[in-house]
Amino acid sequence: MKRTTLFLGFSFALLGVFCAQQSFAQQHYDVAPRFETIAGNPVSPTNYHKDYLKRFVINQPASVAGVKVYTIANNGRGAAGEWGRAIDSVWNNVTLVKVNPADACASITNGGAISGNWAFIRRGDCEFGEKALKAQQAGAKGVIIANNVTGGPVGMGAGGSGTSVIVPVLMISKEDGDAIETELDASNTVTLSLSPWSLGATHDLGILPSGGALWHAYAIPRYQMASDNGNPGAYQMLTGAFIGNFGTEDETNVKIKNVISFTPDGGSATVLKEDSIEIPSFAVADSIMYGFTDDRTDFHATANGRLDATYTLTYDSTDQREADNEVTFSSYVSDSIYSIGRYDFAAGKPVTTSSFGVTNGESFIWGPMYYMAKGGRAIWRVQFTTSNGSATNPSLSGEAPFNLYVFEWTDADGDSMMTGGELKMVGLATKQFGTTDSSNQIFTAEIGDISEPKYPVIAKANTWYWVAADVPAGWFLGVDGYLNYYPRFFFGTSQATPFRDPYGPLFFGNISTLVTEGSTDQVNLMPFEPYFIGDSARFSQQANGLVPAMPLHMSKEDKTEVRDMPQVFQEISLYPNPASEALQVRLSLTEKSDKVYLSVLDAAGRNIMRIEKQQVLQETFRIPTGTLASGNYYLVINTDKGNTVRKFTVEKK
Numbered sequence: 001m002k003r004t005t006l007f008l009g010f011s012f013a014l015l016g017v018f019c020a021q022q023s024f025a026q027q028h029y030d031v032a033p034r035f036e037t038i039a040g041n042p043v044s045p046t047n048y049h050k051d052y053l054k055r056f057v058i059n060q061p062a063s064v065a066g067v068k069v070y071t072i073a074n075n076g077r078g079a080a081g082e083w084g085r086a087i088d089s090v091w092n093n094v095t096l097v098k099v100n101p102a103d104a105c106a107s108i109t110n111g112g113a114i115s116g117n118w119a120f121i122r123r124g125d126c127e128f129g130e131k132a133l134k135a136q137q138a139g140a141k142g143v144i145i146a147n148n149v150t151g152g153p154v155g156m157g158a159g160g161s162g163t164s165v166i167v168p169v170l171m172i173s174k175e176d177g178d179a180i181e182t183e184l185d186a187s188n189t190v191t192l193s194l195s196p197w198s199l200g201a202t203h204d205l206g207i208l209p210s211g212g213a214l215w216h217a218y219a220i221p222r223y224q225m226a227s228d229n230g231n232p233g234a235y236q237m238l239t240g241a242f243i244g245n246f247g248t249e250d251e252t253n254v255k256i257k258n259v260i261s262f263t264p265d266g267g268s269a270t271v272l273k274e275d276s277i278e279i280p281s282f283a284v285a286d287s288i289m290y291g292f293t294d295d296r297t298d299f300h301a302t303a304n305g306r307l308d309a310t311y312t313l314t315y316d317s318t319d320q321r322e323a324d325n326e327v328t329f330s331s332y333v334s335d336s337i338y339s340i341g342r343y344d345f346a347a348g349k350p351v352t353t354s355s356f357g358v359t360n361g362e363s364f365i366w367g368p369m370y371y372m373a374k375g376g377r378a379i380w381r382v383q384f385t386t387s388n389g390s391a392t393n394p395s396l397s398g399e400a401p402f403n404l405y406v407f408e409w410t411d412a413d414g415d416s417m418m419t420g421g422e423l424k425m426v427g428l429a430t431k432q433f434g435t436t437d438s439s440n441q442i443f444t445a446e447i448g449d450i451s452e453p454k455y456p457v458i459a460k461a462n463t464w465y466w467v468a469a470d471v472p473a474g475w476f477l478g479v480d481g482y483l484n485y486y487p488r489f490f491f492g493t494s495q496a497t498p499f500r501d502p503y504g505p506l507f508f509g510n511i512s513t514l515v516t517e518g519s520t521d522q523v524n525l526m527p528f529e530p531y532f533i534g535d536s537a538r539f540s541q542q543a544n545g546l547v548p549a550m551p552l553h554m555s556k557e558d559k560t561e562v563r564d565m566p567q568v569f570q571e572i573s574l575y576p577n578p579a580s581e582a583l584q585v586r587l588s589l590t591e592k593s594d595k596v597y598l599s600v601l602d603a604a605g606r607n608i609m610r611i612e613k614q615q616v617l618q619e620t621f622r623i624p625t626g627t628l629a630s631g632n633y634y635l636v637i638n639t640d641k642g643n644t645v646r647k648f649t650v651e652k653k
Helices: 048-052 128-137 174-185 486-493 536-542
Strands: 002-007 019-023 036-038 041-043 055-060 070-072 091-098 118-122 142-146 169-172 190-195 205-212 219-221 240-245 251-264 270-282 288-293 305-314 326-334 354-358 364-366 369-372 377-384 402-409 423-431 443-449 463-471 476-479 506-508 552-558 569-575 582-602 607-624 631-638 643-650
Touching: 091 142, 091 174, 118 128, 118 174, 128 142, 128 169, 142 174, 169 174, 174 190, 205 251, 205 305, 205 326, 240 251, 240 270, 240 305, 240 486, 251 288, 270 288, 288 486, 354 364, 377 402, 377 423, 377 463, 402 443, 423 631, 423 643, 463 476, 569 631, 569 643
Parallel strands: 091 118, 118 142, 142 169, 219 326
Antiparallel strands: 002 288, 019 354, 036 041, 055 190, 070 169, 091 190, 205 240, 240 288, 251 270, 251 305, 305 326, 354 476, 364 463, 364 506, 369 463, 377 443, 377 552, 402 423, 402 463, 423 443, 569 582, 582 607, 582 631, 631 643
């Protein structure tokens, strides 16, 4: 059965916790939503997504034409750190000219060609604000900066010159930049159009940026896709897309065609599913609509490869802006990488373009959710990036260890909502920051079983795993910045047989609050769960790509062997055990550790206390236990060179 549903632009949306997005190379707070007030009550703008969409299209030549993914120095929301001009007007069919020198780190020598046009600049060693200011001084009306590394566009810091820039400044990916630069070097004319919403065409429908439904994850290990995986709902492909009417006329007989195909590495594409969704009429006043099907596709793979979902939009009239009438979203079958966000397989790291934090200074726990249809494989390690939120001192050397947890989630009451009482901590990963570590680097942390860290966590079949970072107050966690799982989540909840497919659960608070035994604290299945399902504010926020960049590295076969860990601990003695009023911990290390952290977790994983010591080689620590209830506990020991866990018991006399 095909289902078509209106997506109307007005809704009431209350949000108690304000959040922020930090772009790399700057402190850039992106507070959302920007509330208006009606009768004294905060509500979302009439059409939040329409207000803040910012369409960016390359018009010609055909080889590079299309909607481009970008970041912008000023998104128009009035957040701290924004610089340059917001996209507050329409730039239609303007010419793009390459500057000389290409990175604009020295004086521009072709100012005559730049004047009155938009400048194309390569990312280089000088500040973004400095590049943009040089182009502005040469007469440029706007600036496009192409990244010089793979992985997509990133945030741009103002530096010392950005506050003097009064033209729009955008960044595009290296791949898009390379293609455009090839055309410019061949003396071909490249034009672009940019607008908050409409580009002035009479007939202009388009698929919204990040508006198509995705697969469960960007990359899934091949063994999970075997024919005997039981066809779980989490791995079924949904089809559908959000579309916008950017023109000035109502449109009829709108059709969204969906084609799902798989291309094995070194092979040819095979179509797995092809269908369409019909919308009889689309009024300009509606501005945003969506269509999806109730059909779900079970997909099995025997080889690595790429899964493509292509959405094509047609209707009775001839579209005057065809660049956004067809989009393709790709996912991958891999050997061992399991990733919700995009992953750069060549570089072996997640794609991160910005980061997320909480503006009120509260700590939070956030990370992706992975479904394991088949068990037996080891969860070896997790990659991530973080920032301490400091614009002046991004070094992480000397910071406390950064902990990440692996939880099993059992939906005990079948309500598809996650609560603390339904979570069981099974894995712990800790990153010890060194002298060369700084904000926004890609880090890797080994995951060990919570009770025996020398063993990895062995995944169970038919189980959800939440891999979550314990982010300190004021810190940020790296995000993909592009993929948007909200269409899949929303279409799943709207099925004839509804289901919820969480992708980035978020808990505002710390681990102690979350894992209190019997806790009913609710974890948001998406970053902004308090929004009503289906409003345009929710879609707009999720379209920012708030997907935690935290891929898992799984074993390629069933593994349970002991890790090859360095010899760090010569002696660890806990006595008396069981303890009553105090536990003595004798610690002897193979070499002196600048800092040692001892954390006590209860049987439910609650972090009860942390003790910090400096310059430790051989020492005995006293841990007070007189206030602890009788029961079993974990002692987590973090040193400069390694970590371990020991069990102990408290018995009251």
